[in-house]
Amino acid sequence: MLDFFRTWARFGGGSAEDIFVTFGVSEREFFHRVWSILDDRPPPALTWNSEYASWRRIARVRLERAR
Numbered sequence: 001m002l003d004f005f006r007t008w009a010r011f012g013g014g015s016a017e018d019i020f021v022t023f024g025v026s027e028r029e030f031f032h033r034v035w036s037i038l039d040d041r042p043p044p045a046l047t048w049n050s051e052y053a054s055w056r057r058i059a060r061v062r063l064e065r066a067r
Contacts, residue, residue, distance in 0.1 A: 001023065001030065001033060001034055001037070002034070002037065004019075004022060004023075005034055005055065009051075009054065009055060009058060012058060012061075012062070013031065013034075013058045013059070013062050016066075026066070027062065027066045028063065028066035028067070031059045031062040031063045031066065032063060034055070034059045035056070035059045035060070035063060038052065038055055038056055038059065
């Protein structure tokens with residue numbers, strides 16, 4: 001999921017359709033899982049201040065939009 005997210009982060013995280021086709025889950029479920037991963041154990045490959053903050057912002061916005 002994080003590889004997908006990294007690829008699509010600069011475009012807002014990927015479309016709901018691409019998420020469903022790739023993972024078989026809703027947009028909301030995908031971003032909930034991404035948020036949980038970032039919250040619980042941020043990947044060490046992320047640059048802490050820039051990429052991590054950007055990913056959390058994208059996930060938060062998409063979760064709010066997918067209500």
